Amino acid sequence: xxxxxxxxxxxxxxxxxxxxxxxxWAGTIGADELEATAASLRGSVWTELRDAGLDAIPSNTFxxxxxxxxxxxMIDAVPARYRDLTGLDRYFAMARGTAELPxxxxxxxxxxxxx
Numbered sequence: 001x002x003x004x005x006x007x008x009x010x011x012x013x014x015x016x017x018x019x020x021x022x023x024x025w026a027g028t029i030g031a032d033e034l035e036a037t038a039a040s041l042r043g044s045v046w047t048e049l050r051d052a053g054l055d056a057i058p059s060n061t062f063x064x065x066x067x068x069x070x071x072x073x074m075i076d077a078v079p080a081r082y083r084d085l086t087g088l089d090r091y092f093a094m095a096r097g098t099a100e101l102p103x104x105x106x107x108x109x110x111x112x113x114x115x
Contacts, residue, residue: 002055002056003053003054004054004055004056004057005049005054005058006058007061008058008061010041010042010045010061010063012044016037016040016041017037017038017041017064020033020038021034021064021065024088024092025092031087031088031089038062038064042062064088064091064092065091065095066095069091069094069095069104072094073090073091073094078094079094081101082094082101
């Protein structure tokens, strides 16, 4: 029998992603430091799953914020109003808005509590 796991927590054992993201939003760290935290967390998850003896290590399961937003970015379905922004500034502006731009509308999917 082959083994894998889906939906493994991505936030870190000590909520490192949460704190780094909040620091990025507050402007106390830059995108490079947030990206470094994310890369470290992805690496530690892959190592932990490998060391647990899984046959297949899942990939592309990490998200800074939301998998639907990730898909929007991946297929470049970014609305024109966000096109002047780049990188994580664009990504989080779509999720949370800025002083000048509203966030993307939340839409209820498939009669669930997921927006």
